[in-house]
Amino acid sequence: MNRIAxxxxxxxxxxxxxxxxxxxxxSDLKNVLALHxxxxxxxxxxxxxxxxxxxxxxxxxxxxxxxxxxxxxVDLYRRK
Numbered sequence: 001m002n003r004i005a006x007x008x009x010x011x012x013x014x015x016x017x018x019x020x021x022x023x024x025x026x027s028d029l030k031n032v033l034a035l036h037x038x039x040x041x042x043x044x045x046x047x048x049x050x051x052x053x054x055x056x057x058x059x060x061x062x063x064x065x066x067x068x069x070x071x072x073x074v075d076l077y078r079r080k
Contacts, residue, residue: 023051023062037070044069 030046037043046068055061 023053023060024064029064029066033066033068040074040076041070041072044071 026046026048029048030043033046034043046066049065049067051062051064053060053062
């Protein structure tokens with residue numbers, strides 16, 4: 001659970017740190033999230049639900065709400 005919370009914090013920080021007048025591209029956000037997933041997980045789907053610039057034109061501060069599906073590539077349990 002801590003790993004997931006840490007991952008969401010990293011992704012949120014990256015999205016908040018985006019600079020420039022244009023909003024971050026969905027493909028860029030998806031790639032950043034995929035890079036921060038553990039090696040045993042892969043990104044199955046990704047879609048942006050909402051985004052908003054909380055800053056201004058000079059110092060944009062984007063927040064993005066997204067929905068994603070992640071699949072595991074290995075078993076995460078032990079058989080007895």
